[in-house]
Amino acid sequence: MTEPQRLSRRLIEQVGCSRREAELYIEGGWVTVAGEVVDVPQFMVQDQPVALLEGAKAEAPEPVTLILHQGAQVDDRSALASITPASQAAEFDTGKRVLKGHFRRLQCLAPLQPGASGLQVFSQDWRTTRKLTVEFNKLEQEYLVEVTGTMRDGGLERLKRGITHKGVELPRVKCSWQNETHLRFALKAPEAGVFAQLCAAVGLTPLSMRRLRLGGVSMGKLPAGQWRYVTAQERF
Known part of the structure; x- marks a missing residue:
């Protein structure tokens, strides 16, 4: 049985690349150990077969x-x-x-x-x-808000035009019913608590909120x- 050695060292010996190239191949997911991709250059190997995949590129992986x-x-x-x-x-x-x-x-x-x-x-x-x-x-955010209560007459239009609640002027929003218990809101830079204020202004109480879209x-x-x-x- 051979002595354990780093995967990067084994690859250098097998393909004759530089240490940096070996690290890039491994970190890029181009190297297998016993048929499984290993992307850690420090991974210790012994007698397992090590292979460089076809099409391998010694390039840093694109950030995700x-x-x-x-x-x-x-x-x-x-x-x-x-x-x-x-x-x-x-x-x-x-x-x-x-x-x-x-x-x-x-x-x-x-x-x-x-x-x-x-x-x-x-x-x-x-x-x-x-x-x-x-x-x-500057990015529009879309939230789905579950509500309870009965919306006041003309509530949607009032929300779209802008509404004041307890002396606070609330932002204009795009809003529509998704179903009888969920409202969709779309606006930029929503401040903390704004959906509770918007709902309260038209007689509703929010139960939950879920962001669906950002920009x-x-x-x-x-x-x-x-x-x-x-x-x-x-x-x-």
Whole structure:
């Protein structure tokens, strides 16, 4: 039995590449150990067969942005910890190779309304981080709010035109009934508690809130507690 050695060292010996090239091949998911992709250069191997996949490129993996269907009352740290290969939504699997490196240095970028569930964004891409940091308040957010009570006559139109509640002038919103118990709201830069105020202004009480969309990116039917990659075609 051979002595254990780092995967990167074994690859260097097998293909004659540099140490940096070996690390990039491995981190990019191009190296298998006993037929399984291993993307950790420090992984220890002995007699297992090591192979470099066809088409391998010694390039750093592209940074990724993920969407998580975050639960209500789940803080950002717990949400981040829940993002693992096992919690990827199978129905949104585009075939992109899931690498351990995709879960490093992720930043939570899109604060939810207090107590709300729904679309949350985590990214390691500086371009996405910059956009959501600089332009967050310019992006329209869409929330689905479960309500109880009876809406006052003309309530929807009053909400769309702008309404004052208890001396506070509330923002104009796009709103519509999804069904008899759920209202859709769309507005930019919603302040904490604004949906409770909007509902109260027309005789309703909110029971729950879920963010469905941020800018041009929609959560779709992403199951609660699961995540998906944001594709190159999507734009916040």
